[in-house]
Amino acid sequence: MSFVTGLKCRECGESYEIAALNVCEYCFGPLEVQYDYAGIKAAVSRETIEARPQNLWRYRELLPIETEPRIGLYSGYTPLVKAERLAAELGVDELYVKDDSVNHPTFSYKDRVVSVAITKAIELGFDTVSCASTGNLANSVSAHAARAGLRCFIFIPDNLEQGKVIGSGIYKPTTVAISGNYDDVNRLCTEIADKYKWAFVNINLRPFYTEGAKTYGFEVAEQLGWKLPQHMVIPTAGGTILPKVAKAFEELIDVGLVDAAPSRIYSAQAGGCAPVVNAIHRKSDLIEPVKPNTIAKSIAIGNPADGYYVIKAVEKSGGWGESVTDDEIIAGIHLLARTEGIFTEPAGGTTVAVTKKLIEQGRIPRDESIVISVTGNGYKTIEAVAPGIPKPQVIPAKLSDFDALYEAAGEPPLSDKAVNG
Amino acid sequence: MAIHRFYLTYSQEQIKEPVIYQVARKYDVITNIRGASISDHIGIVALELEGEEDVIDEAVAWIAEQGIKVEPIQKNVIE
Ligand SMILES: Cc1ncc(COP(=O)(O)O)c(C=O)c1O
Ligand SMILES: [Zn+2]
Numbered sequence: 001m002s003f004v005t006g007l008k009c010r011e012c013g014e015s016y017e018i019a020a021l022n023v024c025e026y027c028f029g030p031l032e033v034q035y036d037y038a039g040i041k042a043a044v045s046r047e048t049i050e051a052r053p054q055n056l057w058r059y060r061e062l063l064p065i066e067t068e069p070r071i072g073l074y075s076g077y078t079p080l081v082k083a084e085r086l087a088a089e090l091g092v093d094e095l096y097v098k099d100d101s102v103n104h105p106t107f108s109y110k111d112r113v114v115s116v117a118i119t120k121a122i123e124l125g126f127d128t129v130s131c132a133s134t135g136n137l138a139n140s141v142s143a144h145a146a147r148a149g150l151r152c153f154i155f156i157p158d159n160l161e162q163g164k165v166i167g168s169g170i171y172k173p174t175t176v177a178i179s180g181n182y183d184d185v186n187r188l189c190t191e192i193a194d195k196y197k198w199a200f201v202n203i204n205l206r207p208f209y210t211e212g213a214k215t216y217g218f219e220v221a222e223q224l225g226w227k228l229p230q231h232m233v234i235p236t237a238g239g240t241i242l243p244k245v246a247k248a249f250e251e252l253i254d255v256g257l258v259d260a261a262p263s264r265i266y267s268a269q270a271g272g273c274a275p276v277v278n279a280i281h282r283k284s285d286l287i288e289p290v291k292p293n294t295i296a297k298s299i300a301i302g303n304p305a306d307g308y309y310v311i312k313a314v315e316k317s318g319g320w321g322e323s324v325t326d327d328e329i330i331a332g333i334h335l336l337a338r339t340e341g342i343f344t345e346p347a348g349g350t351t352v353a354v355t356k357k358l359i360e361q362g363r364i365p366r367d368e369s370i371v372i373s374v375t376g377n378g379y380k381t382i383e384a385v386a387p388g389i390p391k392p393q394v395i396p397a398k399l400s401d402f403d404a405l406y407e408a409a410g411e412p413p414l415s416d417k418a419v420n421g
Numbered sequence: 422m423a424i425h426r427f428y429l430t431y432s433q434e435q436i437k438e439p440v441i442y443q444v445a446r447k448y449d450v451i452t453n454i455r456g457a458s459i460s461d462h463i464g465i466v467a468l469e470l471e472g473e474e475d476v477i478d479e480a481v482a483w484i485a486e487q488g489i490k491v492e493p494i495q496k497n498v499i500e
Contacts, residue, residue, distance in 0.1 A: 131500070186498060186499055187481070190495050190498055203495055206495075282462070286465060288430075305498070
């Protein structure tokens with residue numbers, strides 16, 4: 001049973017049938033999936049959802065598929081960690097980390113959007129899926145395509161680090177590296193998408209792909225006991241996840257799964273690539289493209305497709321946007337690891353650091369509930385933190401050498417430390 | 422013949438230049454403006470170019486040479 005009624009232009013309102021199509025023929029506005037919310041309201045309840053398997057399809061009435069999900073059966077439903085030690089450090093009462101660093105199978109939030117896009121690709125009869133990506137998106141498309149048995153093409157700039165190529169290459173897609181400056185490579189990718197009518201997850205399947213990001217928001221609300229967080233900090237790259245989490249919260253209210261309550265949403269960007277946050281600070285909704293220069297590569301998008309909708313969603317929620325320096329991002333990664341035992345990539349370091357900044361600015365009050373979005377895994381980007389990790393101390397294999405080292409470090413005797421806590 | 426759709430991003434000074442008029446005179450392309458937003462900082466124009474593939478490529482390269490950012494309407498697709 002599907003409640004999808006069609007596609008609609010977000011700008012001029014023109015309607016379209018469900019198809020692999022992402023921009024309005026008339027005004028070039030982005031297309032969005034439409035649903036029959038009254039039907040959904042009658043069909044879902046907290047109990048029906050809670051009884052389902054713990055993956056992103058438990059919210060399937062609010063997702064744009066018509067048939068049984070075929071991929072992503074282990075994606076989503078990641079932990080919402082109550083972060084008490086980080087809360088103490090930041091001086092706040094109620095703090096959570098929504099942890100997509102452990103999303104299945106490629107350790108980032110992209111497994112959500114890709115699960116939906118590839119299920120849709122199969123429904124629409126495609127045998128080939130594709131994307132242009134420098135990291136997380138390519139990893140996810142490659143892995144899901146392998147499991148679905150689909151042909152897969154990945155387009156990358158020709159100067160990408162070896163490690164990032166392997167993270168997708170292991171799944172055996174056809175990888176094409178394109179030389180040229182960013183704008184030329186980017187333009188060629190859209191021309192390829194135009195000409196070869198494959199399922200380009202973030203281009204012609206974008207209306208379906210982006211809907212997958214709502215599941216991050218659905219889960220946060222469910223895991224809070226069917227409540228919205230009072231404050232939520234979300235990273236912004238292309239501008240998918242933030243507006244879709246905002247939409248998820250609105251939908252949950254509309255279909256009667258949570259009570260309406262204020263929920264402020266904050267966009268987090270790296271200072272070296274902050275076109276959206278800059279526009280929010282200018283109180284403008286026109287995004288001035290920037291040339292990215294930051295270690296937070298997974299969120300370094302100079303001219304985001306949906307940046308405008310990030311600004312609108314932030315504004316509507318009563319939130320704000322902040323950016324932080326690369327040093328603050330690295331400190332954020334260390335802080336999260338040290339207090340909560342979670343190793344995130346620079347995108348997560350950005351949200352941690354931005355949350356800290358917003359609390360210090362007084363924009364986020366200390367006595368209200370806060371969710372920090374952690375959307376990617378630190379094991380993929382060890383080079384970002386490697387310089388700050390002390391080298392291990394080398395000793396010969398003799399107990400006396402360890403004793404000497406231990407005493408020299410001036411540590412208290414072990415018996416004085418809480419061993420069980 | 423092909424049709425390609427672009428966003429042109431102009432800086433404050435460039436907004437005064439009749440670039441779209443000039444490109445249509447210099448190259449064998451049909452230009453069709455689909456939307457525009459202008460602030461005191463920047464201008465963004467949604468433009469459709471119709472012509473032979475390689476002529477569109479040349480026209481785009483020429484617009485970019487004028488210092489205007491030319492991007493597909495999907496903006497950045499490399500995520
Ligand atoms: C780890 C991670 N976090 C967050 C994002 C945010 O992306 P967007 O704003 O495009 O949804 C991305 C995407 O590129 C990502 O890879
Ligand atoms: Zn339209």
